[in-house]
Amino acid sequence: xxxxxxxxxxxxxxxxxxxxxxxxxxxxxxxxxxxxxxxxxxxxxxxxxxxxxxxxxxxxxxxxxxxxxxxxxxxxxxxxxxxxxxxxxxxxxxxxxxxxxxxxxxxxxxxxxxxxxxxxxxxxxxxxxxxxxxxxx
Numbered sequence: 001x002x003x004x005x006x007x008x009x010x011x012x013x014x015x016x017x018x019x020x021x022x023x024x025x026x027x028x029x030x031x032x033x034x035x036x037x038x039x040x041x042x043x044x045x046x047x048x049x050x051x052x053x054x055x056x057x058x059x060x061x062x063x064x065x066x067x068x069x070x071x072x073x074x075x076x077x078x079x080x081x082x083x084x085x086x087x088x089x090x091x092x093x094x095x096x097x098x099x100x101x102x103x104x105x106x107x108x109x110x111x112x113x114x115x116x117x118x119x120x121x122x123x124x125x126x127x128x129x130x131x132x133x134x135x136x137x
Contacts, residue, residue, distance in 0.1 A: 041082040046061060046090045048129060049114055052097040060118045060136050068094065068129030073109060077119045089113055094129040104128040 094105040
């Protein structure tokens with residue numbers, strides 16, 4: 001008789017079912033936070049440093065940066081890493097020795113303090129700096 005009463009309580013008790021759903025949700029949240037999931041973070045206003053500026057100025061050219069003085073990228077990494085990444089960790093450089101016919105310079109991007117296997121740049125890798133180049137008079 002006791003076995004039958006216990007079975008009836010489990011089958012028809014809505015409070016017990018709601019409690020099990022709440023406990024399952026809490027357990028899920030704990031597991032997700034313990035696993036350190038991968039997430040994507042946008043980093044804005046990263047200043048672009050200029051290197052080999054002399055490759056233009058030594059040839060008698062002056063330049064003005066029209067686009068690409070700052071950039072925005074998206075990185076993908078574990079939550080424990082993305083919570084510590086800021087624009088100070090990102091190094092963006094434009095090498096003026098690589099200026100093209102269209103007066104654009106590719107921007108090289110790297111994240112300091114982390115290996116490439118820890119942090120992946122998923123958006124913003126193929127950015128360029130656009131210049132206005134004129135011959136000095």
